Amino acid sequence: MAWGRTRLGWRGPGGPSSARAGRPRYPTQVTDLNRSVITLSCLDRPGIVHAVSGAIVEAAGNITESQQYSSPDTGRFFLRVQVEHASAPDRLRAALDPVAQSFDGVLGLDASGRPVRTLILVSAAPHCLNALLSRQRQGALPIEVPLVLSNHEGLADLAAFYGVPFEHHPVFPKTKAWMEDRIRQVLADYDIELVVLARYMQIISPGLCADLAGRAINIHHSFLPGFKGANPYRQAHARGVKLIGATAHFVTADLDEGPIIAQNVTPAGHSKSVAQLVESGRDIESATLAEAVRLFAEHRILLDGVRTVVFS
């Protein structure tokens, strides 16, 4: 499956991306100066940074930015490094692969700024889709979007404006499985690396959630305190909350309980109606989802069990 190969291609240590047919993501020719992003996670023990930096020196690379974190909760170590290197990317990978293997780590290697292939799922609300595509067009979000998939047709014109193909299929209880099959097919056909639920108002089945683990981002409203059940903005209004917020998180089978990527809030006075809270919510949702997608596309998010390590 392309999705699986994709994952191995730039995240896993299993094989060079050049082995993949079709869409080579990583340039293989020697240019004057390549810029790459390296990520590594493994059990923490002495010498990891020394070994990685040694591999970089070996590949004639220079570290321009680096962040790392040792998790006291899980005992794991996380590293993100940006390098400039006169060598070919394959040489950098060849130097790093043995290091990752010796620490039994998960290695990621990608060209800095390469657009990440992203499938966006939407329903009727345009604000999140607009936030993503407008930032993408302005060069502020390194993604490419081969398809927007929806259970409504309402956002077809917005996608068309940004020149993005759009497909819609009504989803009813009996077509739900069909839609998920279509999603899987798109993942494979378009070599998708990231799925964004941009206010996609359908529950994803546990099976698909599992397949998308760590690769699908959802956005939802958040309040202090949280409110369970239907119509949370109405509940928030009824309780008179003074802040409303949004949380972007990875999709898991536990609804809205996946690892948190980004959170923001905005003030909400007593005079705001439910409709005005919903409007404020749109702004904060758009900004928070766009932030989370940027962090993902720049390989700044690593998973530490149910928590995220975000090298922002």
Add this chain to the structure above:
Amino acid sequence: MAWGRTRLGWRGPGGPSSARAGRPRYPTQVTDLNRSVITLSCLDRPGIVHAVSGAIVEAAGNITESQQYSSPDTGRFFLRVQVEHASAPDRLRAALDPVAQSFDGVLGLDASGRPVRTLILVSAAPHCLNALLSRQRQGALPIEVPLVLSNHEGLADLAAFYGVPFEHHPVFPKTKAWMEDRIRQVLADYDIELVVLARYMQIISPGLCADLAGRAINIHHSFLPGFKGANPYRQAHARGVKLIGATAHFVTADLDEGPIIAQNVTPAGHSKSVAQLVESGRDIESATLAEAVRLFAEHRILLDGVRTVVFS
């Protein structure tokens, strides 16, 4: 009961504060220019503002600041007005009382900036007490604090530094009722208008909560989403929240579910330990509690059922 009389004295329409023996709060002599704060809440119907402004004109007053709100949820109307008036306060009250009665409203009238008599309850943590007393000393918080009451002796020196009397009584299951009796006695003896639970780590009985309704402010941590149960900072860390916050609210028998007055958040990255989250929590708790107390002392908070109307 002094507490009851206090309430009538400056909030209720029942009688002039001059009727109260002991501590006259509101100056009765004519000065060059008095400054007063008027609050009114009643069922909404046409003509309220016209009637109130007519009473102000009658008392030779001029409105310098005014805010109002009609609640679509409860059908109630809320008003806060600051006035300058060459007349004596009693004349302003005499003009306003019939208006409040005709609308069956709850009238508040107080001298602008008069320090509100405040009892602070504490346990071992100093940050909230320090935030309140340091702001009070700098003239940034219009309260006077005749007593700090605690179930620990640890903060005695902090109270002493600010020249505030301090009492402590260990609280065990069998002394709990005794402590609440002492609180009630202090409310009466010191003519207390506001009770602040500044990290007071004891549960208040439902009976005392009911007596303190709308007059007691508590502070607690808040997260998106909320976490129930023990050690919430540990839970927040485990979930990897990106924001931690604090909520100041009125005390009710429903633990931490009283009407919300103020909320703030501060960022929390993955690298923060539980101890560091607790430290950040202290700062945000201190600031949020001080904000809520200032709003109360300036008569900017009115209750609309379980919501607050905050004229900030």
Add this chain to the structure above:
Amino acid sequence: MAWGRTRLGWRGPGGPSSARAGRPRYPTQVTDLNRSVITLSCLDRPGIVHAVSGAIVEAAGNITESQQYSSPDTGRFFLRVQVEHASAPDRLRAALDPVAQSFDGVLGLDASGRPVRTLILVSAAPHCLNALLSRQRQGALPIEVPLVLSNHEGLADLAAFYGVPFEHHPVFPKTKAWMEDRIRQVLADYDIELVVLARYMQIISPGLCADLAGRAINIHHSFLPGFKGANPYRQAHARGVKLIGATAHFVTADLDEGPIIAQNVTPAGHSKSVAQLVESGRDIESATLAEAVRLFAEHRILLDGVRTVVFS
């Protein structure tokens, strides 16, 4: 001139809007319940609120929201009131006009939520235009945009997507006066009430600035401290600022010194390049400009000399 008439129509006390030919803005028929926004500014003296609220009662109106402010700097009084009234708008105006005249005040009266006729000027950057038009389409911004006028053709497709007519005219030193004539013509032909400079990179002549006083909003970057001269983001980067911000203000002949409407900031760490600061600047500019336009369109901004009174 239509612009002048427009101003009198809903802002000035001079005449009912029904006198205006062509585009009646304010409904004249009696409906079940009308909702209006009243604004008034005048020299402060006792009795203003009483007189205004009396006129509202006379017109069978009920105040649902009200804010006012007395400026100690200028001695002026500012009022914004939302009312529901079973009477016709003309009856409300007939009741208010004599009051405004007796206080020598500037009266504004408009239907709540009526879209304000807005001309948007742009150059090459799409982010502010996109922020305005996407919010307008979602119903979050009560404006209607009969024309986008530009000195570049680059944003034609963005305007087209939102169904807004677009005109572009290259501006050179010798065509500058022609462009300003075209702007004036559009103001008249389209009965424009608000001009938004959404990253319009041309200096407006002092004469046009004067004609647009209080009706044209500009957005620009802001830093702590401010930087004069060219390429401010580069200067801000060189100084290592930790916050970058945006200010929305009314256009005056003093470049970037007009009355401030809204300001926001966003963090900027040391690792952000000039290009990344510019990107962050885009987001904060978009949000701040949209906020300022919404405040204007809801008649929440009144001018107090060189300061704004913002009833948010």
Add this chain to the structure above:
Amino acid sequence: MAWGRTRLGWRGPGGPSSARAGRPRYPTQVTDLNRSVITLSCLDRPGIVHAVSGAIVEAAGNITESQQYSSPDTGRFFLRVQVEHASAPDRLRAALDPVAQSFDGVLGLDASGRPVRTLILVSAAPHCLNALLSRQRQGALPIEVPLVLSNHEGLADLAAFYGVPFEHHPVFPKTKAWMEDRIRQVLADYDIELVVLARYMQIISPGLCADLAGRAINIHHSFLPGFKGANPYRQAHARGVKLIGATAHFVTADLDEGPIIAQNVTPAGHSKSVAQLVESGRDIESATLAEAVRLFAEHRILLDGVRTVVFS
């Protein structure tokens, strides 16, 4: 001079701190597990991280947190590393010193969490001093304060409450030089590492500024845009700014133009008087100064020409 030796002691590569008589800062005995902070700045070239991490491995250390930055402006490289090491600190230093020398770098080495010896200068305003000492007492700020020095006596009791010696000397034009001599003497006698101007309302002479370069932190108000000259809050009020802020920066002879460490803002509505702006300013100044001092005490600030690199 003790100050100079201090600098060499834990920042410079020149000599081990054990060479200093009197106050050994860095423990020399072998404990079960030491925790250290390493900082390094040098011209950027390949191999730095590899060399440093090699030295850490050699000293049986493990990296628990690391941040680095390559400045495109100056071509310099900056590194901050936290390590746990079973070895003695001297062994870690012995391993690192040759690396720092080979890259011609400035090495800093200190025990994690060691309180930094801090002289606080104050005048009459208590808010910043209170913010620093209350956080220090709660364990939230790793400083020790052997002396508070003032040109007024007003804050003597605040210092006494926190058990900190307090000296005051009136400063007039002809005693100004004497006061600076006293400051220099205190730097030497108390082995001071950091000087904090906590609203110290005296201008420091260029000579003393030079001696304190990179070791003295000041706090001042900040606005968008900046205002020059006297009474900036009055100017900010007159312009109707919507945000007021504070900047903490290193002291230089250019008044208020030193490298920026931290900046924060708080909203300011039109109704705030100058006095209320000043009050808001106090809160934001206190919080921002405390943040800057914490960053310094944790060795999170490195200088890149006139900019700071802040590893927060």
